Amino acid sequence: MPVVAIVGRPNVGKSTLFNRILGRRKALVEDFPGVTRDRNYAEVTRFDKPFTLIDTGGFEPQSQERLLQQMREQSQLAIEEADLIVFLLDVQQGLTPADQDVANMLRRVDKPVLYVVNKVDGDRQEQGAAEFYALGVEDIFTVSAEHGLGVNHLVAGILARLPEAPKPVTDEEVTRIAVIGRPNVGKSSLVNRLLGYERVVANPVAGTTRDSVDTAFVYNRKPYLLIDTAGIRRKGKVSQKLEKFSVVQALKAMERTDIVLMVIDAEEGVTEQDLNVAGYAHEQGRALLLVVNKWDAIEKDNQTLGRFVEKIRVTFKFLPYAPILFVSALTGQRVAKIMGEVEKVALEYNRQVGTGELNKVVEKAVSSHPPAVYHGKRLKIFYAVQVGVRPPSFVIFVSKAEGFHFSYERYLVNKIRDAFGFQGTPIRLFFRDRERK
Template sequence: MGKPIVAVVGRPNVGKSTFFNKIAGRRIAIVEDEPGVTRDRIYTEVEWLNHKFTLIDTGGIEPESEEIIPAQMRRQAELAIETANVIVFLVDGREGLISSDREIADMLRKSKKPVLLVLNKVDTKEQSPHYFDFYELGIGDPIEISSALGLGIGDLLDEVVKNFPNEEAEDYDEDVIKVAVIGKPNVGKSSIINKVLGEDRVIVSDIAGTTRDAIDTPFTDGEDQYVFIDTAGIRRKSKIKEHVERYSVIRSLSAVERADVCLLIIDAEEGVTEQDKKIAGFSHENGKGLIIVINKWDLIEKETNTMNQFIKSVRTELAYCEYAPIVFVSALTGQRLNKILDKIKFVANQHAMRVPTGALNEVIGEAMLLNQPPSDKGKRLKIFYATQAAVKPPTFVLFINDKELMHFSYQRYIENRIRENFGFEGTPIRFINREKTGGEK
């Protein structure tokens, strides 16, 4: 499954954003003393004691308010609660227990999720005078911290990771090819899945954002097993009007983490947008296989070089994903959709491919003869030996004399030579440069 999700909830102005920023290690959320400033849930990736998880900061819950923004914030927090594995319920240790805390506690108890009650703003080693009042909430022993000073944060995170699911195993067998269908809203993700499957298993609507959650659709094609993970469209933050879509973004990112191959669906009429670049970047950074699917190609007026020009434009805009094959389709007419499954299977195999060590070193040795490694102040880069350390994505360890001499451009050259000889189409390649100890430098 994807990484565990931890939601930080509580009424406004109890210090959620300060807490979030302290754990994230950088100032992400807006921090002000005015209640309700943090209206957007923000999430970040966190690691503690070798446990990686996603931390969500929510807007404050105001249970009794029916004003539009507080009501949206409440719904946003409810959605965070629904998707979280662990909930951190932050209260104000200086102000003490108030009625809003009681109502939020009622919401949290109904969630049936692990809840940690955290008294924030306890800035001294003395226990909060309100400490025992919070037992009334029936959530367990309060944990005292000071987000501003960093007191008690480590002990709290220890408790957080103790409540993660014991098994983080995949739902599916290793030979099942997991495909995340990603892209902005309303580019035809669900329609493409339906056409490929040959039946309407996923709801399709012209209303952007219909697919709220990631929906898994397992199926077989001959002897091959697949699961399509259909994600909610990922919108640019400034365009997200509905708070429910922010929750969908988290599910979408989790879907990418679970996948072997990502299908990035791009609207042919719009071309590659800034948001498409960010979505492709997320797949690339997570080391996933990637296929770029240009949908609605039937709506484009064609001339002699229309497709070639479009490919050139995509390659320019998504330069870091040069390895990704591009497929032009129409979900409406079914044009070229029959090629998608074959392409997915091919990219999945490339993503999991391992090359023999002897052949790998032969290619790298030849590459160094054709293009001498860079040097600096009379010292030249030497690659003594290479081996493939992992797959999904293919990862190579280069044993070299000096990491400082390995320029990005030369590593890119080595990558290109590996691709020319072995393929690896559709998958990013990772390199680990390791200085060889005890030998010549």
């Protein structure tokens, strides 16, 4: 799919234009500079020619501040990835030296560039936009991203200049991986280690990642989508509207993923928030790996690992199936093992078992531990069938579904897991009354 990157100085309206073209509110928008810090990706499919749109952080060519330097690096990476670049300018601020610097840099890029002047919502602003022809360009698009004026004309210009897209990978072929966890546990650093390059801004300041950031990649000839999310904080600690929306983005990312990498800070240990987030992933039926980061910072003896594993298992008692990995995103220690585990979990998440084999396991389980008596009658299990994957889901046809206690459901799930594995994935079990003829 062709890639379009929106670049420009901070606070010229890039995120507002991103949302306007996308047709929904995905990027964070606030009335102060520096809100968007990473490249934010979205697939635009509502026009004749689909394309991937990238919203970038503000581009300050001369700034020496570390965070602004990182944002500039992200913009440069977006420009390298893009097939077409939208250079957004601000009619209210006029043509600035920084705009000149960005324009000079873009002239050295062998890619089509559309020069777009934003915040043009009247004749006076339209006349002011003429100033930007001093950049030496022939065509300038004038828009008001906030009000939608001129955006359709801009989209037509984008579509006319896009290359033909290759055959897209279907959703069924892609395994989506979301990196989830509290702020400052090292999620972005872990993403960068997994991909092998600086894909997202990694900064010791908590909350640096505010948008969910998607990256497509291939591992062992299989397509994956890696989603780096904003840190999730307890509701009481999420005060700013900006952070609240970041939490929503992270939870939405979890809803559209297949596998969750739940990142835990080894120095802080397991927290109540880790438990809540993992519980949400479990309830959503997502496969899950527990990734303990910053393991290099822990003083160890021969029993440290065992004690930590035991504590995790006791705390996450509802996740006995989740693999536990101890890594260091800082040093790269054991990070290479993560994708190997992801591959195994993905297979289990999509695993289908035969009906005959399944019923042998269920019959043996019932023989060893029959269901309870309900309203004076022994409950009966007739047969079982797998009805779905992602996660593996089973229907058990019984005499009286309402009579089965959750403890017996857990017993059957454990027996199915003992027989077939399903490592890393929850199992859904549904009791259903058998229809009488």
